[in-house]
Amino acid sequence: MHEDYFAPASERRRRTVDDLRTDYPSLEFDAERDAADRAEASFIQASLDEFIARLNGRTPSAAFAWDNGSRERISPHPVYQREVYRTRSFDDLPTLNRAMLRTYPTPFDYEATAGSTVYTDRTSGTSGAPLTVYYSQTFMAQYLHLNMIKVALAGGIEGIGRRPVFSVRITDNQAYKGGVVIPNPLDLVGLSVIHHVDVTQGEAFEELARLLADLDPEVVIAKPNLHKILLEHWEREGAEAPIRPLMVVSGGAMLLDELRGRIGGFFGCPVISAYAISEAGYLGSECPRRHIHLDETVHERFESVPVEGAAEDDTARGELTVTSMSNDCMPLVRYRVGDLVDFTTESCACGRPGPLLRELRGRTTIVFDLGNGFLLSPTRYMDMFKDNPELVEYQLTQKQRRSFHLGIELRSGLAAHEREAALVRIRNTVEAGMPVPAELTLEERVFEGEGAKFARFRSEVTA
Structure with a gap:
């Protein structure tokens, strides 16, 4: 065969x-x-x-065949x-x-x-x-x-x-x-x-x-x-x-x-x-x-x-x-x-x-182009949630070649010093992943629901 x-x-x-x-x-x-x-x-x-x-x-x-055996199999x-x-x-x-x-x-x-x-x-x-x-x-x-x-x-x-x-x-x-x-x-x-x-x-x-x-x-x-x-x-x-x-x-x-x-x-x-x-x-x-x-x-x-x-x-x-x-x-x-x-x-x-x-028609992934041959793959940030248990959601948007905006949602109930430490740690992680220095602004926000079209990584650079 x-x-x-x-x-x-x-x-x-x-x-x-x-x-x-x-x-x-x-x-x-x-x-x-x-x-x-x-x-x-x-x-x-x-x-x-x-x-x-x-x-x-x-x-x-x-x-x-969706039958009683199938129902029994998934029931636990x-x-x-x-x-x-x-x-x-x-x-x-x-x-x-x-x-x-x-x-x-x-x-x-x-x-x-x-x-x-x-x-x-x-x-x-x-x-x-x-x-x-x-x-x-x-x-x-x-x-x-x-x-x-x-x-x-x-x-x-x-x-x-x-x-x-x-x-x-x-x-x-x-x-x-x-x-x-x-x-x-x-x-x-x-x-x-x-x-x-x-x-x-x-x-x-x-x-x-x-x-x-x-x-x-x-x-x-x-x-x-x-x-x-x-x-x-x-x-x-x-x-x-x-x-x-x-x-x-x-x-x-x-x-x-x-x-x-x-x-x-x-x-x-x-x-x-x-x-x-x-x-x-x-x-x-x-x-x-x-x-x-x-x-x-x-x-x-x-x-x-x-x-x-x-x-x-x-x-x-x-x-x-x-x-x-x-x-x-x-x-x-x-x-x-x-x-x-x-x-x-x-x-x-x-x-x-x-x-x-x-x-x-789906599943596109972005590569950030920072100019002069420098590229950034967002998969560098795959461990963001694992390394930051306070993190609920985030979104990284490229505003210009070397200018990014980072939206962050942290879980509720954190003390002020815990929140500040988490924000600093997350910001440092994102900056450390950049192949060249880039401007990074940060905003705390609430993501109301990701929806089918939610994109964690976005670029507004068109040329």
């Missing part, structure tokens, strides 16, 4: 974790998680087989303990969104998966206060190890798995300082590496180029704003691409055609958009026709529903919802992803079945 997609076993070159960490001793390796994932190898393999069968049209998507979770989830048909169920989940102290009872390892993560917080998300061991294993494989297969990339390193994910999230190495329990592909880059430090670009040249991964992954910063630095320096990967992957936000073309021209390979959210993992990715095929081998149902406040029959470009029951720690029923989409269940021009997105 896999012959056309993966390199023959005789052509696969491998590198051990210990060997890689000898050359890169700062790389972290979670041996306990690796052992747990290897125990899930048969499940991961079965999930991959099902995905390939679905990709080839051999296995049609099964109709999702507080968010689903309302009467409507016990009595109504699926189409009459309310939709959920992030704002609604935030009204519950604990919307999900992850202990309902007693005996199973539970992993936690946080949403990025670009559209509201971050949510804590929970993954069961089984769900996390297939998500972690099949995500990029699915992107490659859906994108028409063949013969993956020859090189010792399968992927390098580039991030500016400081939680990954030092880097991480992850082996694949199926050994169909090589090692995966997460590499942290501080784009305010000039030497970080050269360090990344050397690492890519040494590891020669088949896949390079980053968010669009980080792709843009790296690309503009290398273009400014007149540098050549350090490697020729099989594909470059962009995820976490919309990838504009202009940037896609520049990335593809620089690396000399296809550039593919992956579509995922922290709450549900991999949702889908692009085919060669650049339509996003949604993955119904993991998730039960996708829908396009009217944007809140829009006409009931306006679903051609509605908001995407996902029903995903495979993660017992955090099942989602009619969950609003927060993106405007052109959704269809029809087959794609590439020949593969739906459902798919002909167009994704």
